[in-house]
Amino acid sequence: MEGALASVGLRETIMKDMQGAVRLSVAFVGLSGGLLQAAARLGPAPATAIAQAASGDLGYVVRWCDAAYAFGLLDEEAGGFVLTDLGRAFLPDAPGTLMPFAVQEVLTAHVAERAAGLMKTGERPGESILAERATILPWFGPMLEAQFGPIFEKTIMPALSVYKQAAERGGFVIDLGCGNGWYLMRLARAYPHLRCLGIDGFEENIRQGQSRAAAAGLADRVRFAKGDIYGFESPEPADIIALNRALHHVWDEKETVFRILHDHLKPGGAAVIWEPHWPADRAALREPGRRMVAFQNLTEHVQGNHFLRPSEIAEAFQVAGLTPEVYDFLEGREAVVVGTRP
Template structure:
């Protein structure tokens, strides 16, 4: 790439980033939702009444959203454009929301990297930035980004769950975040029971709020996985993008999982894979893996190689099967005790 190309591409990227930031505000200030729900057009006054946003910020937001084509304006009334609707309609949200949230998370994460890079050190907290306005969206982002992959590419390959359901077994989702994975499983298998554990209170509060339809079949607890006593009927542990968070306590984790070892126990690990050969990082889809590995250092984590995950599961006394997702980044490992 020469200077002209870099400059042109950089300017286009900045403009797209600004657009995504405006869309983020449309979501976080509740403006897109209010316009969507109204089903028609709203004046600034009624939009202000519905959202509680300060009038000056609201007026300027509407002008910016108009500039980026997210809302239309006619006779001083505002309504969502077809582009703006992509951020509120169920069919498109799984693609658009991760983009919007990531446009805000990555600069925050980048400033954390910069801050910690001077003297080293880590914060053992997830997400690795502190802004209370922004971080609750982290779990929503993960749900939208990963649940369709789970539904389409992973769930069809987990035929053993039917048996777990029949036997009255329990699934434990370790580091469950907002509980989306467990909610997907329990919707598919009507008698399955589950426990979701996460050390983050906000994630668990969201999980509890979203799981009322499962009543007594699910429990979400805010606890450290290593401290929380689980029932012996656990038949499946799921670690969705969590193993690298627990890797510094690898041997403790092996011991903990071994204490639940019994015939037919399954352990599912879902991780983005660190390549064995760093030249692979130059491939287009792998750039995000390199960026993730960079910011994982803020939390004191790093991404794992395929063979490290396999060896870990084998040390737990499990036989391992593995498959790669179509994105060429994520791998699924299923350890089984037969």
């Protein structure tokens, strides 16, 4: 009897988990299709109006509205649909937006399916898997920005003197693997004398970065170009070279990577590496704040990567002739390692 009761309890727990995942899937469909955004602009409106405003197929939109209503993202009002507080919280510009959770859930499902198929072959397709779903890639940069932009601006940037020192010299910053440019945009706003170059391998990210810099009036100081760490062109030696949650993508070639960092820095310049802090003790992975990083490490393996310990990064800096300093943030879940060229 006790076993049967435990089984019922487990099923109820998993059912709640499943419904939460489906709610995030419904939110992602609404975001990707512009349906949540259209509903926010229109106020109470029928599905036909939402479909027209979002340039969506009416049949799909009608059924999405039913699903969004079922999961509490939409409510009925004045003969139409209106966003609930929960639905509004998924809008990309909502304070503390829930958008990253919806994007990450769909990306997680995609990579989980790929990992399941590759488990026996050992194949590791690389970063190309991020572009396998056309609806996901445009949201990848905004997802990272919403997750990590506030941490950088409020916690990391004030704690590291390297940014202020570079700004006082009218310095030049390179962000390798820049995504949609969120890191450089925040630096440029905080330090008006900095000049910035973002390098990324995805055209979508370059397009988003250029568009956002122009809209913010920063295009004269924040530029973007397609490339990678092995072949980027720099107009001058850099005061700062940043890799934000990107070093693990090129760790297999770390000797080459750290030589490139060293050679592209001015004397006194610094490489600033931000990575998830992979714990030395496996038991730490069961902490609620670290659980996701354990699964993400599986997804990184699909891409040919794995997460790192800060001590590994510091050692690589030393081998390359750079002086390392390790900073821990968010109760040790995130690490920034600064390597300064003498």
